[in-house]
Amino acid sequence: MPSNEGWLDRFVDGLPSNPLFMFLARRVLVPYWAWRTPVTPQPGGPRVSIQPGDNVQCMMNLIMPLKDKSPIGRANAAMAISQYKDEIYAGLDNVGTVHFARFVIVDDNICMFSVYDGDFTNYIRDFITTIGSVFNAVVELVEEGEAVIPCEQNVEAFIEWVHARDMYQVPDLATDILKDQKGDKAGSSPDDLRKLPREVVLQLRANPNVSLGGGYRAYPGYSAAQVRQKFGVGW
Amino acid sequence: MSTAFDHADVQGNILRGYRQRRVRHLVLEIADRTAARRWLAATVSDNGDGVPQITREGRERWTTKPDTCFNIGLTFEGLAKLGTPSISLDMFPKEFVEGMNASAIKLGDVGSSAPENWPAPFNEPKRIHLVASIYASEIAQLDRVQHQALGDGKALKLLGACDGWISRDNHVHFGYRDNIAQPRFAEIHGPEDHADGQPRAPLGTVLLGYPTNFEGLTWRVPERVGHNGSFNAFRVLAQDVAGFEAYLTETATYLLTHPDVDELLPPGAEANIGEGLSRHAALREVVAAKMCGRWRSGAPLALSPDKPTHNVTANNFDYVGEDASRCPYGAHIRRSNPRGGQIVQRVANHSRRLVRRGMPYGPDYDPTRPDTKERGLLGNFLGANISAQFEAMTYDWINLGLQDPRVTGSNDPLLGANDPATSWFDLPLKSGTTIRLRGLPRFVTTRGGAYTFLPSLSAIRFLGALQN
Numbered sequence: 001m002p003s004n005e006g007w008l009d010r011f012v013d014g015l016p017s018n019p020l021f022m023f024l025a026r027r028v029l030v031p032y033w034a035w036r037t038p039v040t041p042q043p044g045g046p047r048v049s050i051q052p053g054d055n056v057q058c059m060m061n062l063i064m065p066l067k068d069k070s071p072i073g074r075a076n077a078a079m080a081i082s083q084y085k086d087e088i089y090a091g092l093d094n095v096g097t098v099h100f101a102r103f104v105i106v107d108d109n110i111c112m113f114s115v116y117d118g119d120f121t122n123y124i125r126d127f128i129t130t131i132g133s134v135f136n137a138v139v140e141l142v143e144e145g146e147a148v149i150p151c152e153q154n155v156e157a158f159i160e161w162v163h164a165r166d167m168y169q170v171p172d173l174a175t176d177i178l179k180d181q182k183g184d185k186a187g188s189s190p191d192d193l194r195k196l197p198r199e200v201v202l203q204l205r206a207n208p209n210v211s212l213g214g215g216y217r218a219y220p221g222y223s224a225a226q227v228r229q230k231f232g233v234g235w
Numbered sequence: 236m237s238t239a240f241d242h243a244d245v246q247g248n249i250l251r252g253y254r255q256r257r258v259r260h261l262v263l264e265i266a267d268r269t270a271a272r273r274w275l276a277a278t279v280s281d282n283g284d285g286v287p288q289i290t291r292e293g294r295e296r297w298t299t300k301p302d303t304c305f306n307i308g309l310t311f312e313g314l315a316k317l318g319t320p321s322i323s324l325d326m327f328p329k330e331f332v333e334g335m336n337a338s339a340i341k342l343g344d345v346g347s348s349a350p351e352n353w354p355a356p357f358n359e360p361k362r363i364h365l366v367a368s369i370y371a372s373e374i375a376q377l378d379r380v381q382h383q384a385l386g387d388g389k390a391l392k393l394l395g396a397c398d399g400w401i402s403r404d405n406h407v408h409f410g411y412r413d414n415i416a417q418p419r420f421a422e423i424h425g426p427e428d429h430a431d432g433q434p435r436a437p438l439g440t441v442l443l444g445y446p447t448n449f450e451g452l453t454w455r456v457p458e459r460v461g462h463n464g465s466f467n468a469f470r471v472l473a474q475d476v477a478g479f480e481a482y483l484t485e486t487a488t489y490l491l492t493h494p495d496v497d498e499l500l501p502p503g504a505e506a507n508i509g510e511g512l513s514r515h516a517a518l519r520e521v522v523a524a525k526m527c528g529r530w531r532s533g534a535p536l537a538l539s540p541d542k543p544t545h546n547v548t549a550n551n552f553d554y555v556g557e558d559a560s561r562c563p564y565g566a567h568i569r570r571s572n573p574r575g576g577q578i579v580q581r582v583a584n585h586s587r588r589l590v591r592r593g594m595p596y597g598p599d600y601d602p603t604r605p606d607t608k609e610r611g612l613l614g615n616f617l618g619a620n621i622s623a624q625f626e627a628m629t630y631d632w633i634n635l636g637l638q639d640p641r642v643t644g645s646n647d648p649l650l651g652a653n654d655p656a657t658s659w660f661d662l663p664l665k666s667g668t669t670i671r672l673r674g675l676p677r678f679v680t681t682r683g684g685a686y687t688f689l690p691s692l693s694a695i696r697f698l699g700a701l702q703n
Contacts, residue, residue, distance in 0.1 A: 048340045050345060050630075050635070050652055052644040052645075053644070056637075095580065095582070096578075097580060097637060117637055118630065118631040119627065119631055121622050121623075121626075122623075122630075125449075125627075126582050126583060129449045129450070129582050129586075130582055133451075152449075153452070153453050154455070155455075156329070156620075156622075159622075160329060223637055223643045224579075225637075225639070225640040225643065226640040228640070
């Protein structure tokens with residue numbers, strides 16, 4: 001089939017591999033876009049769903065930047081978690097809807113990655129109810145943590161604080177990113193698919209840490225209690 | 236705490252019900268900020284200048300019930316429109332600020348229940364500023380108070396009105412006796428009053444500024460306007476009575492030939508269910524009772540598993556260690572309040588309790604002449620924290636069924652966002668087996684609603700005196 005590409009098409013197609021253009025894009029074009037059309041950072045967590053299976057085994061990827069960005073700061077965080085490990089695990093046990101939870105230090109962030117069932121706010125609220133006083137010791141090591149401790153007396157603020165630090169979960173269907181950006185302005189303007197690449201760039205500028213899609217699952221969604229019941233280990 | 240509690244600062248429809256026969260909820264928009272503030276000030280002025288006076292709580296309930304009662308709730312838009320200082324507005328919780336429409340998926344308001352399908356005045360939620368509720372026994376009294384409340388129309392514009400009424404003693408359209416179980420408060424009820432097998436609820440269950448059911452945990456109290464206030468999820472819930480009765484008929488027919496049916500209803504036990512009932516008709520009532528957790532008479536299955544006893548308001552029971560062949564794990568009243576029974580969320584047994592103030596709307600349903608006119612329930616679901624109580628109960632328990640692995644993945648048989656293609660409801664039997672019912676349609680459709688805040692009397696005075 002004969003190509004009917006003109007020189008302009010070939011030039012535009014070649015831009016992403018042109019080092020000069022990419023330099024300008026990173027340093028000039030993206031900041032300019034971001035200034036022209038501000039994109040708000042998206043809160044974290046999965047989309048709310050009432051489909052059975054979609055509302056269990058939800059992921060929380062909580063990234064909390066440490067105040068002290070040094071080996072001493074990281075050591076303090078590691079010590080806080082190890083000191084209160086038993087209390088934290090007992091709290092997670094009492095919540096009843098948590099499958100797994102892990103604490104990880106990445107760069108200068110203390111992270112809590114967990115898989116839970118049902119509503120995010122219920123998870124965090126029930127967790128804080130049982131071990132709030134212990135978790136305060138972790139939160140006070142984190143940037144802007146002092147605004148929400150003691151967390152058991154700042155429940156609403158603490159839940160929003162966690163929500164804001166939970167990783168934005170980029171939709172499996174990339175076009176859904178446009179819906180997320182519209183938020184409560186849904187239906188305000190039709191989606192313009194030509195803008196999608198730009199919108200993705202801007203969103204990832206606003207949310208540097210993201211989780212990509214819903215993730216892989218080897219089996220359909222079951223609640224933690226369903227799994228425990230099937231294995232006969234009590235729930 | 237009870238000694239410091241000022242009963243008269245709390246609106247009268249929160250801690251106990253009025254037991255009036257009729258209600259009218261006026262859905263209102265603030266037409267003019269200054270006039271609306273004057274109107275609010277007048278509702279608590281004790282002389283009124285012709286404006287209805289807010290009915291308040293008292294240490295003792297009145298000896299003679301007033302002819303009419305009057306209460307108000309404000310939406311976040313209403314508080315903002317009144318010019319409530321931002322220091323107070325910023326302290327309201329997110330779900331209240333964003334409003335009921337924003338929580339649609341959490342509440343199961345999808346498909347035919349989605350806010351996009353709500354009729355006026357609920358199709359324009361941002362215009363709803365205030366919901367004023369009038370309680371009385373006669374329509375003429377409702378009309379009179381409405382006329383007084385609207386006055387010259389300068390302060391408030393009427394967007395719509397919802398009338399509810401009780402035709403039979405506390406029965407709702409699906410034929411159940413309702414309004415039996417409510418949280419009891421130490422400040423109102425003696426330890427033995429209406430004993431219900433549950434601890435008396437701390438005031439913080441429903442009022443801001445008091446200890447909650449969560450030990451050591453307190454909710455944020457918006458400055459100047461929060462204390463002694465309560466949040467309300469106001470819901471207009473249409474009930475498909477013809478669909479419900481048809482489902483009972485269809486299910487009874489299916490059960491008649493089910494191999495385990497004799498365990499559900501031993502042959503000859505039909506007379507326990509009702510005089511002269513056929514086996515089919517008795518099975519209809521058994522299914523209705525299993526779905527709700529109470530017989531239509533009001534008698535709870537936990538106390539009376541085999542027959543609808545005459546002690547219809549019996550409420551002193553628990554599910555601790557109870558065999559589910561009495562009350563199914565998935566039954567409506569067990570899902571919405573598991574009492575002390577085993578649940579997955581171990582800290583949540585009593586923490587999601589709500590005060591329910593509902594009244595049916597629409598014409599009575601006549602089973603001899605089935606029709607599909609709109610009828611249902613005007614529900615008020617009160618609590619100190621919408622997210623921790625109303626939304627938590629609806630999202631995790633009514634739908635999804637996360638509280639018990641044996642019901643997880645199913646929705647409430649009466650109230651749930653059911654789809655006949657996937658819905659199921661288990662009837663546990665004494666032998667340990669279950670009969671699984673399928674194909675439950677959605678019987679209750681949301682037709683409107685709003686999250687409102689029911690301010691204290693002193694908060695109403697504060698709002699009425701704003702000058703900015």
